[in-house]
Amino acid sequence: MTASIVTIGDEILIGQIIDTNSSYIAKALDKIGIETTEMLSISDKEEYILSTFKKLQNKVNLVIITGGLGPTKDDVTKKTFCTYFQDTLVSNEEVLFHVTELIEGIYKRPISQINKDQALVPSKAKVLFNKVGTAPGMWMEKENTIFISLPGVPYEMKYLVNEEIIPALVQRFERPYILHKTIMTYGKGESLLAEEIEDWENNLPSFVKLAYLPSPGRVRLRLTARGKNEQILKEAIEIEVGKLQKLIPNDIVGFDDDEPIERVVGMLLNEKKFTLSTAESCTGGKIAQLITSIPGASNYFKGSMVTYATEAKINLLGVSPDLIEKYSVVSKEVVREMAHSVQRILNTDFAIATTGNAGPLKGDSFADVGTVFISVITPSQVIVEEFNFGQPREKVIDRTVNKALEILYKEILKN
Amino acid sequence: MTASIVTIGDEILIGQIIDTNSSYIAKALDKIGIETTEMLSISDKEEYILSTFKKLQNKVNLVIITGGLGPTKDDVTKKTFCTYFQDTLVSNEEVLFHVTELIEGIYKRPISQINKDQALVPSKAKVLFNKVGTAPGMWMEKENTIFISLPGVPYEMKYLVNEEIIPALVQRFERPYILHKTIMTYGKGESLLAEEIEDWENNLPSFVKLAYLPSPGRVRLRLTARGKNEQILKEAIEIEVGKLQKLIPNDIVGFDDDEPIERVVGMLLNEKKFTLSTAESCTGGKIAQLITSIPGASNYFKGSMVTYATEAKINLLGVSPDLIEKYSVVSKEVVREMAHSVQRILNTDFAIATTGNAGPLKGDSFADVGTVFISVITPSQVIVEEFNFGQPREKVIDRTVNKALEILYKEILKN
Numbered sequence: 001m002t003a004s005i006v007t008i009g010d011e012i013l014i015g016q017i018i019d020t021n022s023s024y025i026a027k028a029l030d031k032i033g034i035e036t037t038e039m040l041s042i043s044d045k046e047e048y049i050l051s052t053f054k055k056l057q058n059k060v061n062l063v064i065i066t067g068g069l070g071p072t073k074d075d076v077t078k079k080t081f082c083t084y085f086q087d088t089l090v091s092n093e094e095v096l097f098h099v100t101e102l103i104e105g106i107y108k109r110p111i112s113q114i115n116k117d118q119a120l121v122p123s124k125a126k127v128l129f130n131k132v133g134t135a136p137g138m139w140m141e142k143e144n145t146i147f148i149s150l151p152g153v154p155y156e157m158k159y160l161v162n163e164e165i166i167p168a169l170v171q172r173f174e175r176p177y178i179l180h181k182t183i184m185t186y187g188k189g190e191s192l193l194a195e196e197i198e199d200w201e202n203n204l205p206s207f208v209k210l211a212y213l214p215s216p217g218r219v220r221l222r223l224t225a226r227g228k229n230e231q232i233l234k235e236a237i238e239i240e241v242g243k244l245q246k247l248i249p250n251d252i253v254g255f256d257d258d259e260p261i262e263r264v265v266g267m268l269l270n271e272k273k274f275t276l277s278t279a280e281s282c283t284g285g286k287i288a289q290l291i292t293s294i295p296g297a298s299n300y301f302k303g304s305m306v307t308y309a310t311e312a313k314i315n316l317l318g319v320s321p322d323l324i325e326k327y328s329v330v331s332k333e334v335v336r337e338m339a340h341s342v343q344r345i346l347n348t349d350f351a352i353a354t355t356g357n358a359g360p361l362k363g364d365s366f367a368d369v370g371t372v373f374i375s376v377i378t379p380s381q382v383i384v385e386e387f388n389f390g391q392p393r394e395k396v397i398d399r400t401v402n403k404a405l406e407i408l409y410k411e412i413l414k415n
Numbered sequence: 416m417t418a419s420i421v422t423i424g425d426e427i428l429i430g431q432i433i434d435t436n437s438s439y440i441a442k443a444l445d446k447i448g449i450e451t452t453e454m455l456s457i458s459d460k461e462e463y464i465l466s467t468f469k470k471l472q473n474k475v476n477l478v479i480i481t482g483g484l485g486p487t488k489d490d491v492t493k494k495t496f497c498t499y500f501q502d503t504l505v506s507n508e509e510v511l512f513h514v515t516e517l518i519e520g521i522y523k524r525p526i527s528q529i530n531k532d533q534a535l536v537p538s539k540a541k542v543l544f545n546k547v548g549t550a551p552g553m554w555m556e557k558e559n560t561i562f563i564s565l566p567g568v569p570y571e572m573k574y575l576v577n578e579e580i581i582p583a584l585v586q587r588f589e590r591p592y593i594l595h596k597t598i599m600t601y602g603k604g605e606s607l608l609a610e611e612i613e614d615w616e617n618n619l620p621s622f623v624k625l626a627y628l629p630s631p632g633r634v635r636l637r638l639t640a641r642g643k644n645e646q647i648l649k650e651a652i653e654i655e656v657g658k659l660q661k662l663i664p665n666d667i668v669g670f671d672d673d674e675p676i677e678r679v680v681g682m683l684l685n686e687k688k689f690t691l692s693t694a695e696s697c698t699g700g701k702i703a704q705l706i707t708s709i710p711g712a713s714n715y716f717k718g719s720m721v722t723y724a725t726e727a728k729i730n731l732l733g734v735s736p737d738l739i740e741k742y743s744v745v746s747k748e749v750v751r752e753m754a755h756s757v758q759r760i761l762n763t764d765f766a767i768a769t770t771g772n773a774g775p776l777k778g779d780s781f782a783d784v785g786t787v788f789i790s791v792i793t794p795s796q797v798i799v800e801e802f803n804f805g806q807p808r809e810k811v812i813d814r815t816v817n818k819a820l821e822i823l824y825k826e827i828l829k830n
Binding site: 011012013014015016017018019020023024025026027028030035038040041042043044048070073074106107109118132134153155159180182189194195201209210212213215224278280284286288289292293297301303304305306309311315316345361393394 | 429438463488524527529605627637695803805
């Protein structure tokens with residue numbers, strides 16, 4: 001079973017926004033064994049949408065479209081959808097009731113024609129009821145292809161994918177299994193690694209595919225197995241990973257089953273009943289924000305002191321002004337004090353502190369732009385490391401956050 | 416002049432990574448008046464790549480391809496590129512010298528055949544020299560279409576786009592002007608806004624297009640003008656924006672994507688020499704993180720207390736346990752105390768506090784999932800408002816952040 005994902009909207013084609021919907025949908029389909037063969041982003045003009053539909057008709061089994069379902073004039077997907085299926089728009093009672101309730105009941109204003117039009121759907125469409133927004137999803141079929149149109153607002157799209165589409169596809173179609181296993185390696189470059197594992201790679205079973213995903217300082221190796229028997233796939237991957245572990249034992253640092261690090265860290269803290277606090281300067285609260293983006297974070301995360309100004313470091317965290325005077329706010333002495341203080345004040349097992357100069361200007365210290373100090377306090381030791389993450393500001397902040405979480409992750413495993 | 420952007424790699428199609436390259440390239444092309452009509456993500460199999468090239472041949476003037484240029488077996492773009500142009504691979508001396516220097520000089524290990532193969536390029540290709548990596552970019556032409564192949568590593572791609580491709584395109588082709596102006600509005604929903612500006616929208620000049628970009632709590636209106644005379648486009652957009660400002664004066668909070676609300680608020684605070692602090696519970700530090708994402712935030716932002724756990728509200732902010740007992744942590748009494756405390760402790764002109772239940776579980780309070788209290792303290796008053804932002808968690812957090820910044824923005828203007 002194959003799928004194409006189509007995003008509609010000029011905001012993507014002019015680079016104003018990054019399309020994150022396609023990736024979300026592809027991952028959800030991949031998990032149930034549906035292979036996405038192509039993703040497309042196209043303009044919100046009727047002729048482009050129609051010619052794309054025609055091209056995908058009978059070429060793939062499933063087309064999922066996001067975007068262009070809003071109530072305004074630039075939203076043409078619904079009308080075009082209707083044209084493609086030679087159908088007419090009719091008002092859906094359930095949707096109209098929901099929209100009316102939302103506008104009149106929650107927003108407390110009279111419902112307008114534009115609002116009412118949100119309830120129009122092609123007469124032959126199976127309506128995917130959107131509890132979290134006003135635009136419904138629509139499911140239509142023609143010959144060998146299912147076309148599903150979804151709103152582009154990410155949380156509305158996610159709701160419909162998880163609650164409506166995936167369950168319906170799982171129930172209706174038999175699908176093969178697709179298993180992935182990603183092995184994280186640190187230190188060696190892509191080409192050196194490839195040489196060392198060449199024989200292993202050449203002898204992989206035909207249904208197992210290897211991909212190299214390099215990024216600065218690390219290479220992820222992704223094994224993908226496709227087939228009808230889940231057990232056979234699982235065993236094959238296990239055997240191949242075992243061989244690889246013998247081949248490059250010092251390069252493998254872990255297995256990344258595509259969970260973001262804040263979730264992995266959260267699960268570990270939860271499991272081991274450890275608590276965490278952060279004292280953030282250059283990261284400005286981003287570590288706290290990532291940690292608390294995970295449901296249930298209140299079980300292990302107590303809080304953060306975002307001490308952006310030097311005086312906040314003194315007044316809130318009690319960092320000694322003499323220490324700051326002597327070493328400057330961007331120093332290993334200060335970051336260690338920050339971590340100690342927040343750990344003590346919030347009484348946690350682990351604490352992270354960051355201080356640095358993200359730029360573009362030098363600010364309150366003499367440190368070069370890009371200089372960052374990270375401290376992680378664990379039940380058994382105090383770690384302080386210095387980095388230079390270069391420029392621009394955004395990259396310095398992101399790399400600091402990633403590095404801090406990576407250090408934390410490795411330390412939780414040891415404790 | 417039209418372009419297609421093609422990304423190659425199964426990691427995108429299985430949702431393992433989000434494609435950010437296409438957006439970057441589209442924005443760079445848009446700035447020089449080249450219209451991207453389609454973006455595609457395809458599998459790294461030879462037959463898919465070839466059929467995509469064939470389909471785009473003579474349909475657009477420019478095809479920019481990223482990915483699949485690495486040294487390993489799963490990297491097939493270069494070979495396929497060569498096949499499509501019926502060319503042969505030859506070793507490029509300059510590239511070979513650069514790769515050798517990198518491997519032997521910097522990494523201090525003997526160069527291997529895999530490394531040397533990085534210097535192979537189709538004999539007819541114009542080589543785009545990649546100073547920041549090992550894989551060169553390649554520029555080939557066939558009939559009316561230019562094909563450019565770039566490495567997928569983002570900073571290598573960006574280097575070649577900025578240093579090689581854009582300058583070459585600017586020099587060689589005459590292009591129309593494309594101007595965008597984005598107007599940010601807060602508070603009103605998309606459909607209500609659309610009704611209020613309907614007449615204005617209907618009377619836009621034919622070369623000016625309007626798009627609505629809604630997200631929780633705000634709508635961005637993007638005007639796009641295309642034409643040969645830059646001055647005419649500029650004037651037309653200025654006139655239309657002027658009309659809009661008269662039409663919805665209270666809804667517009669800023670212009671352009673370079674002015675997200677945290678930047679607008681930052682500029683105002685800076686200008687009026689006001690300072691800000693935040694006490695965040697359900698937003699988990701996201702307000703602080705947005706505020707500090709703006710360079711120069713240290714001029715007006717002192718810090719944040721992210722009091723995620725109830726005990727942190729008591730220990731850090733000194734919120735009275737009796738108050739929490741009586742009203743629960745999600746209450747207007749507690750949020751007001753949080754704002755007062757952080758303002759006092761960090762000695763700022765303005766303070767924001769948030770508390771709420773973002774879900775999915777009820778947590779430490781009896782409040783419904785989605786219930787949020789926001790307090791904003793200004794030099795002249797104390798504001799406390801209650802909201803229900805529904806579900807899911809992600810939306811509750813985002814809407815709380817946006818609403819808090821919107822209240823702050825309006826209050827700064829009054830003071």
